[in-house]
Amino acid sequence: MIGSGNVDRLATVVLGGIASAVVAIALFVVYPETLTDLLGVLIAIATVLVGLRFAGNVADSLFPAYDVAEVAVEGPISRDGGGGPLPTSPGATPADDVVEQIDRADDDDNVRALLLKLNTPGGEVVPSDDIRLAAKRFDGPTIAYATDVCASGGYWIASGCDELWARDGSIVGSIGVIGSRVNASDLAEKVGLSYERFAAGDYKDAGTPLKELEEEEREYLQSLIDDYYDTFVERVSDGRDLEPEFIRDTEARIYLGEEAYDMELVDHLGTRREIEDELADQLDTDEVVVEEFEPERPLMARVGAGAQSVAYALGAGIAGVADERGFRLRT
Template identity: 80%
Template sequence: MVSSEGIGRLVIVVAGGLAFAAVGVVLFVLFPTTLADLLGVLFALAVALVGVRFAGNAAGSLFPGYDVAEVAVEGPITRDGGGGRFPSGPGSTPADDIVAQIERANDDGNVRALLLKLNTPGGEVVPSDDIRLAAQRFDGPTVAYTTDVCASGGYWIASGCDELWAREGSIVGSIGVIGSRINASGLAEKVGLSYERFAAGEYKDAGNSLKELDEDERAYLQGLIDDYYDTFVERVSDGRDLEPEFVRDTEARIYLGEEAYDMELVDHLGTRREIEDELADRLDTDAVTVEEFEPERPLMARVGAGAQQVAYAFGAGIAGLGDGRGFRLRS
C-alpha cells in the first residue's frame, strides 16, 4: 500500500518534471534562434532532467521517507581521512565529516534514532573521541553495530552509544593504545648522516627517529601512552558500565563477537534486519526506514576520490618514511 508521503513525493516529482520540460520546450523548441531544432529538443530534455532532479530533492525535503539516520565509520580513523605514513583505504572517512553527519542527523527533525556503522581497526585518539562525543550528544537512541571489525578506536566510539551490536564472527576489542617510532639512527650513521640538536625544551625532540632514545625520553613517551590508556579505560568503563579493572584485564585482546557478548563487551548479537526490528519496537512503529547520511562532496572532490582509489590499488602495500619526529600515537 502506497503511503501518503510516497504519493506526495510522486506528485511533486511528476509536476516538477513537466514544468521544467515545458520551460525547455518554450525556450529551445518553439522559439529557436540559431540552434537546430534537434539541438533544441536535446536542450529541452536536459532541462526536463534537471527539473526532475530538482523536484525530487524538493519532494524529499517536504515528504521525507526515513526516521533513522545511518552514519558509517569505515577504515582507519584519522582527522582528514588519510593514513599518515601509510596509504589509506579508499573507504576511510575523515573524522570531521563523520561528526558533521551525526550533527546533521541530530538537527533533522525527521530522524528519531542514530545507527552508527563501525567497520574500523581504530586510529588516532582525538578524532575517535570527537566521534564518540558527537554520538553521545545525539538526542535519541544511538545504536552502534559492527560488521567485521570494531577494534581500538572503533570501540572507543562505541562507548558513546546506548548499545553495541555485533555478529558472531565480528572482531571486537583491542582496548589499548600504542605509540611507535622508527629508529633510523643506525642507518643514518651508515650513510654518513648525523643529528644535530637545536631545540628549546628538554623533550622537544623526544622520539626523533635519527637519534637513540635515552631512558628519560623513553619514560616520558611511555607516560603519554599510559595517560591515553587511562582515558580509554575510563571512557569504556563509564560508557559500557564495566569495571575499570575488568577493562584493564582484557590487556587489549581482540575477541570474536560471541565471546565479546559473553563478556558483556557487546550488548546483542544480530543482523542488520534484527537491529531495525528492535529499533521499530523502541520507536513504537511497524517498521523503520534508514537513510544513509554521507558527506556532500563537490564534483572535483569526487573526481579526486576516484583517483585516490586507483592510486590505492597500485600503492596500498608501500609504506612511507617516518614523519619529522618519528613518534606516532593511535588507539
C-alpha cells in the same frame, strides 16, 4: 509493504506531473503541425520535467521517505582523511566529515534515530573522540553496529552510542595503546651520519630515531602512553558501563563477536535487518526507512575492510603520529 508516507509522496509527484503537463499543453501546444508547434512540444516536455522535479521536492519536504540516518566510519580514522602511517593501511576516514554528517542528521527534522556503521581498526585519538562526542549529543536513539572490524578507535566511538551490535564474526576490542619508534642510530653510524642536537627543552627531540633513547626520555614517552590509556579506559567505562578493572584485564585483546557478546563488550548480535526491526520497536513504527548520509564534500578514495583492515587491526589498532620526531603513538 508501501508505507502511507510513500503513497502520499507518490500521489504528490503524480499530481504535480499531471498539473504541469496540463499547463504546458494549454500554454504551448495543441497539435504540432508546424515547426513552432514542435518547439511548443519540446517546451511542454521541459515544463513537465521541471514540474516533476518541483513536485518531488515538495513531496520530500511534506512526506519524508526516511526516519533513520546512517553514517559510516570506514578505514583508519584521521582528521582530514590522509592515508595512515602504515603503507598497507586503507585510506583513512575524515573525522570532520563524519561529525558534519552526524550533526546534519541531528538537525534534520525527519531523522528520529542514528545508525553508526563501524568498519574501522581505529585511528587518531582526538578525531575518534570527536566522532564519539557527536554521536553522544545526537538527540535520539543511537545504535553503533560493527560490520567486519570495530577495534580500538572504533570501540572508542561506539562508547558514545546507546547500543553496540555486531555479527558473530566481527572483530571487536583492542582497548589499548602502543608507542613505537625506529632506532636507526646504529645504521646512521655505519653510513657515516651523525646527529647534532639544537633544541630548547630537554624533551623536544625525545624519540628521534637517529639517537639512542635515554632512560628519562623512555619514561617520559611511556607516561604519554599511560595517560592515553587511562583516558581510553575512562571513556569506555563511562560509555559502556563497564568496570575499569575489567577493561584493563582485557589487555587490549581482540575478540570475535560471539565472545565479545558473552563478555558484554557488545550488547547484541544480529544482522542489519534485525537492527532495523529493533529501531522500529524503539520508534513505535511498523518499519523504518534508512537514509545514508554522505559528506557534503567528496571523500578521498575509501577502501573496504577486507584483509588489509583485519591485518591492520591485528597489528596496529589506532595509528597516529604523535609528532614529527618519529615516535608513533597508537591505541
